[in-house]
Amino acid sequence: MDISKFAKKELLAMAAGSSTRVNVAPDPKLINLGAGDPDFNQPNIINKAVYQAMKEGHTHYEFTGVPEFKQAIANYYGKYGVKIDPNTQLCLESGGSQAIFRAFGAILNPGDEIILLDPAYQGYFSPVSYYGAKMVRAPMKKDKKGLWRPDVNAIAKVCTPKTKAVMICSPDNPTGAVYTEKELKALAEVCVQKDILCISDEIYTEFIWGRKPFIPTMKIKGMEDRTLALMSFSKTFAWTGCRAGYIISSPELMKLVQAVPIGIIGMPVPFQYAGTVALEKGWGFVKKMRKEYKKRIDFSVKRLNEIKGIKCPKPEGAFYLFPDISAVGMPSAKFSQELLLQEKVRSAPGTGYGQAAEGHVRFALVADMEHLEDAWNRVERFVKKNGKK
Ligand SMILES: Cc1ncc(COP(=O)(O)O)c(C=O)c1O
Incomplete structure (x- = not known):
């Protein structure tokens, strides 16, 4: 049935919008730094x-x-x-x-x-x-x-x-x-x-x-x-x-x-x-989470800045990193997709947030230190392999 006759017209246009996300089968090797869903459980x-x-x-x-x-x-x-x-x-x-x-x-x-x-x-x-x-x-x-x-x-x-x-x-x-x-x-x-x-x-x-x-x-x-x-x-x-x-x-x-x-x-x-x-x-729990996020941010900013082609400013708030990856030499949507396909690290392309953010990707720091260390090693390998020589 053609549902366009019944639909609210704004919804039709929205449903036709394309997504830059690619789906991969559930994979234990995936490090998901895409959505901002904290990896802590509510107290x-x-x-x-x-x-x-x-x-x-x-x-x-x-x-x-x-x-x-x-x-x-x-x-x-x-x-x-x-x-x-x-x-x-x-x-x-x-x-x-x-x-x-x-x-x-x-x-x-x-x-x-x-x-x-x-x-x-x-x-x-x-x-x-x-x-x-x-x-x-x-x-x-x-x-x-x-x-x-x-x-x-x-x-x-x-x-x-x-x-x-x-x-x-x-x-x-x-x-x-x-x-x-x-x-x-x-x-x-x-x-x-x-x-x-x-x-x-x-x-x-x-x-x-x-x-x-x-x-x-x-x-x-x-x-x-x-x-x-x-x-x-x-x-x-x-x-x-x-x-x-x-x-x-x-x-x-x-x-x-x-x-x-x-x-x-x-x-x-x-x-x-x-x-x-x-x-x-609940504030003791919030304090603990905050301490852990801070550790992740300090470590991750330093580590990402060691990777040639990536410039990562330290965020003043929230728990995302939004590095400039333009020197790697690929559009942000491709960077995110290929990083997921080749290295199984999920990120969000900057252009999902607006055209001004072309050349950026967002990483949500919602994984523990061990996984973050692994993720940044994978990012480094990815950039070395695919980046501008
Ligand atoms: C800036 C901002 N506003 C609103 C929301 C939506 O929050 P909620 O999960 O409470 O719907 C999010 C979720 O990531 C967000 O980052």
Whole structure:
């Protein structure tokens, strides 16, 4: 049957989109540094809390969210200097992806424009298309160390009367940039001057490696009412399968967010109870994870920079490396595909994040040190064999 007659037209175009991924059969030799799924398991206190909540009968409709959980989130965000009213400024979601979908759904009409930086996390692309809106890219620029940073002038330049918002991510996936106060203030000036919103993806808040602190966008003067902050438990508590996240905004914007008809509430009730436990008692686990990621980053950056043709800046946040492989002399999609086929190391090509990132690949550091050491040896062998002589 030809289903095109029945399909929402934006979906047809999206389904026809090509993927740069190649599938290989399950292979014990594969080192998967593709997706950002932490190799840690969520702590047992969380698992037990889910079961306990179910045993106690917390398995019914909860139309606005479990109050203790919402308060625990408000307390957590308050730690970073933003006070929110959990009853009017918070919406629970089943993870960051749903937060993105709902936030976009709250503001995007067909034909509206939203500015995405280039490179940017690909999970933003399809929801923009689904709502019939247009993504306009603003290239980031590299600093002296080779780390991509937001370019506020480039953002201002692509604003038009149709622009609804600019999407940012700090700490950033894939680039590893943590936005400075100066950058956020400059961005705020553009948002106020052009009268646009900022959707601020803050899901890597807990993963910062240098001295730059995490600054919530809502804390910046002028952004209190212009920000939709997106958060997720996926990375913070290695909770990717259980799906938990939320949106924070002003009460006015929250009315729009809550009107998006995605479901009663995004997050299963027993997990809301477990989320409360995580926010109260899960920080030892986060600290351990952080220590391990830091070790992996220090080792991997050093090791990759030893490989001729690869330049790898140290990320300021998140747990990805985004090295420049252009001197190897092959496009990033080919690099990723061939590295997978020849050496069984999965990575993500830079062009998946935007054209500006041609010549880059992303490695998610979601394997232990032994596997990382093996992976970088394989990358070295691959580059020696296939790189420009
Ligand atoms: C920047 C960014 N935002 C959102 C998400 C989606 O997170 P979740 O797993 O909570 O849906 C990811 C996942 O990798 C991400 O890297």
